[in-house]
Amino acid sequence: MLFSFITYMIKTGIGLAFFYFLFKLLLSRDGRHAYKRLVLLVSVGAAFTIPLLANIIPGSEMNSTPMVKVLEFIELPLVETGISDSTPLETTGKISHIHQINWYVLIYQLVLILLFLRFLLSYKSIFKWLKQANIQSYKNLLLAIVKDNIQAFSFWKYIVLSKQDYQNNKTPILLHEEAHLRLHHSYDVILMELVCFLQWFNPFAWLLKKELKLVHEFQADQAVLKSGIDATQYQLLILEKAVGKRRFASANHFKQGSISKRIKMMKKKQFLRWSVAKTLLFLPAGFLLLQAFTNPKVSEKVNTLPALMVQANDSESWLKEWRYENIENLNAGVFFGKQPAHKPDLSWKLKPIKQKNVLAILQNKRGHLLANGQLVAKKDLKAIAKSFISGKNHWNNANPETAVSKLSNGKSAKVNQLAISYQVDRATPKEAIAESMQAFGKAYLEVRSEKAQELFGKDYFQLSDAQQLEIDERVPIRIAPFTAIKNSANAVDIRITKEGIFIDQKKCALSLIEERTKALVQNKKRSLAEIRVLDPAINKETIEEIKRQLRNAGIKRINYSGVMNVVETPAK
Numbered sequence: 001m002l003f004s005f006i007t008y009m010i011k012t013g014i015g016l017a018f019f020y021f022l023f024k025l026l027l028s029r030d031g032r033h034a035y036k037r038l039v040l041l042v043s044v045g046a047a048f049t050i051p052l053l054a055n056i057i058p059g060s061e062m063n064s065t066p067m068v069k070v071l072e073f074i075e076l077p078l079v080e081t082g083i084s085d086s087t088p089l090e091t092t093g094k095i096s097h098i099h100q101i102n103w104y105v106l107i108y109q110l111v112l113i114l115l116f117l118r119f120l121l122s123y124k125s126i127f128k129w130l131k132q133a134n135i136q137s138y139k140n141l142l143l144a145i146v147k148d149n150i151q152a153f154s155f156w157k158y159i160v161l162s163k164q165d166y167q168n169n170k171t172p173i174l175l176h177e178e179a180h181l182r183l184h185h186s187y188d189v190i191l192m193e194l195v196c197f198l199q200w201f202n203p204f205a206w207l208l209k210k211e212l213k214l215v216h217e218f219q220a221d222q223a224v225l226k227s228g229i230d231a232t233q234y235q236l237l238i239l240e241k242a243v244g245k246r247r248f249a250s251a252n253h254f255k256q257g258s259i260s261k262r263i264k265m266m267k268k269k270q271f272l273r274w275s276v277a278k279t280l281l282f283l284p285a286g287f288l289l290l291q292a293f294t295n296p297k298v299s300e301k302v303n304t305l306p307a308l309m310v311q312a313n314d315s316e317s318w319l320k321e322w323r324y325e326n327i328e329n330l331n332a333g334v335f336f337g338k339q340p341a342h343k344p345d346l347s348w349k350l351k352p353i354k355q356k357n358v359l360a361i362l363q364n365k366r367g368h369l370l371a372n373g374q375l376v377a378k379k380d381l382k383a384i385a386k387s388f389i390s391g392k393n394h395w396n397n398a399n400p401e402t403a404v405s406k407l408s409n410g411k412s413a414k415v416n417q418l419a420i421s422y423q424v425d426r427a428t429p430k431e432a433i434a435e436s437m438q439a440f441g442k443a444y445l446e447v448r449s450e451k452a453q454e455l456f457g458k459d460y461f462q463l464s465d466a467q468q469l470e471i472d473e474r475v476p477i478r479i480a481p482f483t484a485i486k487n488s489a490n491a492v493d494i495r496i497t498k499e500g501i502f503i504d505q506k507k508c509a510l511s512l513i514e515e516r517t518k519a520l521v522q523n524k525k526r527s528l529a530e531i532r533v534l535d536p537a538i539n540k541e542t543i544e545e546i547k548r549q550l551r552n553a554g555i556k557r558i559n560y561s562g563v564m565n566v567v568e569t570p571a572k
Contacts, residue, residue, distance in 0.1 A: 006108075008051055009198065015047030016195075017204040018289055022282060023211065031265065033218040039282070040212050041188065044195060050290050108201075115197050129160055138174065141181060154180045172229050172237055179223035185216045218265050238262060314461040315445060322441030324424070324433050330477050353419055356398040359388045360421045362495075364505060367432035373498035373535040381436060385443035389475065390450075391416055407473045409466065419478040440479065448475050491528040492520050492555065494546065498535045501546070513546055517553035529555045 023043065027036050133144035144160040152161035154177035165173055180186070192209040199205035221238075225231055321335050329335075361381075362370040369376050371384050374395070387394040391402055400418040407413055420440060424433055445460070448471050452460040456467055463471065494513075495502045501510060508516050520526045529550045533543070547558055 011051035011054075012048050013199055013202040013204070015050055015289055016044070016199065016202060016208060018285070019043035019047055019282070020204045020208050020211070022285055023208075026282075028211070033215050033222060033265075037188070037212065037215045037219065040208065040215065041191070043282070044191070044208060046286055050286065054290055111200050112197065115200055119193065119197070126155055126160075130158060133160065139178070141178065143174070152177060154178075154186075156186050157181065169237055172224055172234055175224045175227050175229065176220045179220040180216060182223075183216075183219055185219075188212055188216065214261065217262055221262055221265070318445060318461075319438060319441045322437045324422075324437055327422075327479055330479060333472060333477065353417075354401065356393075357400045357418045358421055359385065359418065361423070361436070363422075363424045363428050363432060363436060365425045365427035365429075366505070367429055369436070370497055375497075375499060378432075378435060378439075382439040382443050385420065385440050386446055388418060388420070389416070389443055389447045391418075405473075407470055409470065411470075413470075413474055415474055415476065419480060421480040444475065444477055448472070451475055490524075490526050491530045491559075492517055492526045492550070494529055494531045494550075496531065496533045496535050496538050496542075496546075510542065510545065514549035514553045517550055517555060521554040527555065528557050528559070530559045533560075 020043075023036075023040060027039060030036055129146055129150070130144050133146045136143045136145065138159065140157075142158050143166075144158050145163050145166050146160065147163055149162050149164055150160070152159070152165055152173045154160070159174060159177040159181070161173055161177070192205075192212055196205050196209055221234075224234060318335060321330065358372075360370075360372050364370075367378070369378060369381060371381070371394075376384060384394045388400060391400055393399050400416055402414040402416050404412055405415045422436070422440070449460045451471050451474060452458055452463055452467075455470070456463060458467075460468065460471060493502075493504050495505075500507050501513065502508065503513065503516050504520070517526075517529070531543070531546065543560075550558055
């Protein structure tokens with residue numbers, strides 16, 4: 001899955017720092033320069049890849065819970081425009097546009113622009129020298145000789161050096177720069193320029209770039225010495241060229257790198273076996289980094305960073321609070337981390353509620369929904385909940401009741417008496433639960449917004465605290481905070497709805513319950529039955545008949561539960 005771009009950059013930066021310390025500890029003094037170059041490039045690639053893998057690999061594979069995922073890369077705008085509407089979807093109302101500057105993103109992008117300009121100026125300088133130079137053919141390369149006294153450098157297929165160096169130190173310098181081009185060091189330099197461009201805030205990205213360029217110099221020095229050049233004279237030449245100014249960040253310079261390290265490395269012996277052995281330690285280190293990025297504790301630390309995206313639409317923030325584990329806060333009116341301005345009335349949770357005032361929603365492990373015992377589509381859940389909250393029954397049955405109550409400001413108003421009962425199976429997908437909770441939140445928000453337009457002619461989030469309180473008291477949030485239903489592993493699951501009787505989510509006629517249950521007892525060793533009544537209109541005789549058939553089928557224990565603490569509406 002894709003990440004937030006800034007979060008991804010932070011994790012990549014952590015990976016770069018991690019691999020830099022490993023390289024300095026294990027391989028920085030090693031004499032196998034080609035091997036070190038490969039390790040550095042692979043480490044940079046791993047730092048950018050591991051955060052992506054941590055998001056793809058299931059948490060169970062890593063023995064830890066996956067970090068909270070962001071669904072898509074964020075295109076970071078300089079100015080974000082948000083729309084504050086009376087409702088998040090269809091409801092009409094006044095629309096206000098909010099423009100806010102995101103300073104974090106602005107600073108990041110400004111630095112990127114400055115680095116890009118620096119990059120362009122560097123290339124402009126290179127092409128300026130090439131334009132003034134005397135171009136000659138040298139083997140399969142091009143030799144550019146300039147009159148000014150500049151430090152020799154190589155770039156792509158060009159070797160640029162001063163006329164003085166061409167006349168006095170031609171052979172070692174050309175061999176050195178030729179090695180850079182033959183080993184394709186220019187590609188590495190461009191890659192690290194891009195890494196530092198994206199990770200400009202990370203010092204370890206720049207340190208890795210420095211290490212890679214130093215390895216380039218080691219490789220070029222090694223090539224010169226292998227050609228037969230006297231080591232002492234070559235070292236003196238490097239010291240002589242040490243005084244000067246580097247002009248081009250994207251080129252390989254003859255004198256570039258730590259002089260003392262280059263001279264010491266020329267005498268270094270190479271042991272491939274030890275190089276490989278030390279590199280093997282990178283593998284468990286990379287695995288630990290991968291596991292860390294799937295660890296929720298790391299995710300929590302990343303999420304404590306200042307928010308980079310501006311929340312311009314209050315309804316979006318309001319809806320984010322509609323999560324299953326947050327039902328208690330929703331009932332208490334706690335949003336955006338603030339306590340409610342008034343003491344919420346939660347006494348309804350302790351009293352029996354008439355059945356017609358309860359919207360009972362049950363969601364199974366397949367994500368299917370039952371609303372008051374009827375199978376409903378996911379797309380219809382918000383409309384059903386909105387009708388109910390508005391005081392209407394979606395199926396044109398008995399409407400929920402309202403009662404005249406005094407508000408906190410002393411006014412009398414009609415307040416609905418309804419409650420939503422939402423139960424889920426233990427195995428119900430988290431995505432399905434989140435979708436249902438959002439449907440409830442949107443339904444409540446739309447009803448409150450319509451009431452705000454009716455009473456005050458404004459959007460709900462444009463009201464004062466006192467006005468919002470009036471709306472909240474007229475449309476209180478009452479949602480039953482049930483924990484998930486835990487089905488026993490050896491239980492026969494029986495649910496009684498308005499659509500019929502279901503055994504293990506398959507419809508079954510009343511007369512066939514004993515036969516169906518016997519098969520489950522014999523084949524799947526079931527000994528327990530759990531009956532859940534989702535249709536309050538079911539009569540006691542039917543329940544007793546079901547229990548009788550279960551006992552005849554070999555069920556030894558029967559658990560029974562109803563929809564909610566409800567009472568039947570008295571007959572008129």
